[in-house]
Each structure stands twice: as C-alpha cells, then as structure tokens.
Amino acid sequence: MTQVEIEIPSRSVFVGVVRLALAxxxxxxxxxxxxxxxxxxxxxxxxxxxxxAAEETxxxxxxxxxWKQEPERVVIEIGGRGRPYAQDGDxxxxxxxxxxxxxxxxxESLVDSCEVAARPEGGMCARxxxxx
Amino acid sequence: xxxGIDVSKVDSHAVVTVAGEIDVYTAPKLREKLIELVSExxxxxxxxxxxxxxxxxxxLGVLVGALKRVKAHDGSLALVCTQDKILKIxxxxxxxxxxxxxxSVDEATAG
Numbered sequence: 250m251t252q253v254e255i256e257i258p259s260r261s262v263f264v265g266v267v268r269l270a271l272a273x274x275x276x277x278x279x280x281x282x283x284x285x286x287x288x289x290x291x292x293x294x295x296x297x298x299x300x301x302a303a304e305e306t307x308x309x310x311x312x313x314x315x316w317k318q319e320p321e322r323v324v325i326e327i328g329g330r331g332r333p334y335a336q337d338g339d340x341x342x343x344x345x346x347x348x349x350x351x352x353x354x355x356x357e358s359l360v361d362s363c364e365v366a367a368r369p370e371g372g373m374c375a376r377x378x379x380x381x
Numbered sequence: 382x383x384x385g386i387d388v389s390k391v392d393s394h395a396v397v398t399v400a401g402e403i404d405v406y407t408a409p410k411l412r413e414k415l416i417e418l419v420s421e422x423x424x425x426x427x428x429x430x431x432x433x434x435x436x437x438x439x440x441l442g443v444l445v446g447a448l449k450r451v452k453a454h455d456g457s458l459a460l461v462c463t464q465d466k467i468l469k470i471x472x473x474x475x476x477x478x479x480x481x482x483x484x485s486v487d488e489a490t491a492g
Contacts, residue, residue: 261404261405261406262406264404264405264406265402265404265406268404268435283466286466289435290435290437290470293404293405293435293437294437294438297404297405297437297438297439300405301405344442344446347442347445348438348439348441348442349438351438351441351442351474351476352437352438354473354474354475355437355438355470355473355474358473359473
C-alpha cells in the first residue's frame with residue numbers, strides 16, 4: 250500500500266495545488282485521462298467544501314488530504330475542522346446551500362463511492378473511493 | 382492560477398470570454414465581472430467557456446447567480462461550450478435544463 254499525505258491551509262488558493270498533486274498521483278496508478286479529470290473535480294469539490302466550511306470558523310486549521318493506494322482501489326480522505334457542511338447555508342441568494350447541492354451531486358457521480366461524515370474530533374471528512 | 386476574462390460586445394450582447402480554471406479561488410473574479418456588467422445595464426450576456434480547463438460548483442454557482450440577476454431585468458444568459466469534460470459538469474448538476482448552451486458565440490448571439 251502506498252500512502253501520501255498532504256496538508257494545506259484552509260484557504261481557497263491552495264485547492265488547486267491539491268488537484269494537481271492528486272491528478273499526478275492518479276496518472277501514476279494508470280488511470281485514464283477521463284478518470285483523472287473526474288478525480289480532479291471530485292477532489293476539488295471535497296477540498297473546496299472543507300475550505301469553505303473552515304473559512305468562517307477555523308481558518309487557521311489545516312485541511313488534510315490522505316491518498317491510499319491499495320491493490321484494487323484508491324481511497325482518498327479529505328478532512329477539515331470547519332462547520333458541518335451538509336446543512337442549509339445562508340449566504341447571498343442561498344449560495345452556500347445551492348453550491349453544496351451541486352458539489353455533492355458531482356462528488357456522488359464522479360467517483361465509485363463517496364461518503365461525507367462528521368469526524369469524531371470535529372469537522373467533516375469526505376471519503377472517496379476509486380476502483381482500479 | 383490565473384483566470385482570464387475578456388468582455389466584448391456583439392450586437393446587444395456582452396460576450397464574456399473566460400480562460401483558465403474557474404474554481405473556489407478564481408470564481409469570485411468572474412462573479413465581480415458579471416455583477417459589474419449587470420450594474421452597467423447589460424442584461425443579455427453570453428459566457429464563452431471554450432477556453433476553460435476546469436469548472437467546479439463554485440463556478441456553477443456564479444453562473445446561476447448571474448442568470449438570476451439578468452432574468453430580474455428580463456435579460457438572458459447563454460453559454461458557449463463544446464468540451465465534453467465541462468458539459469459533463471452541467472449535465473450531472475441538471476444545469477443543461479437551466480442554461481441555453483451553444484456551440485459557438487455566433488449561435489449564442491443569434492437569438
């Protein structure tokens with residue numbers, strides 16, 4: 250099993266860094282370019298959700314990204330310490346809630362499995378599974 | 382990571398050509414430009430996504446917000462997109478039913 254861990258500050262400018270790094274890892278395990286594109290979107294969404302959730306309440310805490318390559322699948326866990334994000338938002342025009350619905354639609358469609366759950370230590374974690 | 386935004390006029394439409402990655406970091410720049418256009422009285426907008434490499438839900442949210450703003454003035458917001466990887470994002474989120482999506486700027490501004 251190969252494992253790679255990345256931590257970024259909870260700031261939106263770093264989400265692109267994670268997308269690029271994980272796209273590179275995905276190519277290294279032989280995923281097709283179409284699958285790499287799907288993974289980039291899913292990882293970007295999970296990371297953005299963690300960053301947005303943390304921006305207001307805990308911008309100083311990092312977002313952690315954990316890539317685990319197993320014989321027949323890749324498991325990616327993206328966790329942050331921000332507020333739970335499967336809730337209704339109250340931004341301008343209900344932007345938070347609308348964006349979150351689209352984000353979860355994308356996550357569920359683009360990877361083989363996606364679970365979003367509260368972490369015991371606080372915050373949320375998205376667990377994405379891509380079968381090889 | 383840079384987002385390029387150019388605005389040109391075609392007949393009564395503002396054509397907003399976007400290049401690069403529209404994500405949680407860059408989308409606010411696009412939101413500001415679209416709000417600026419509406420506040421200047423431009424209510425028929427075409428957003429050309431042909432040079433966009435990446436689009437996430439934050440970018441979709443910006444486009445939906447802009448659509449609401451132009452519709453409040455009886456305006457329109459159409460998209461130009463032929464890239465499968467970008468179209469896929471609109472399909473998954475059901476937004477192909479919300480936005481008119483055209484294959485060229487000429488087609489989008491013809492109506």
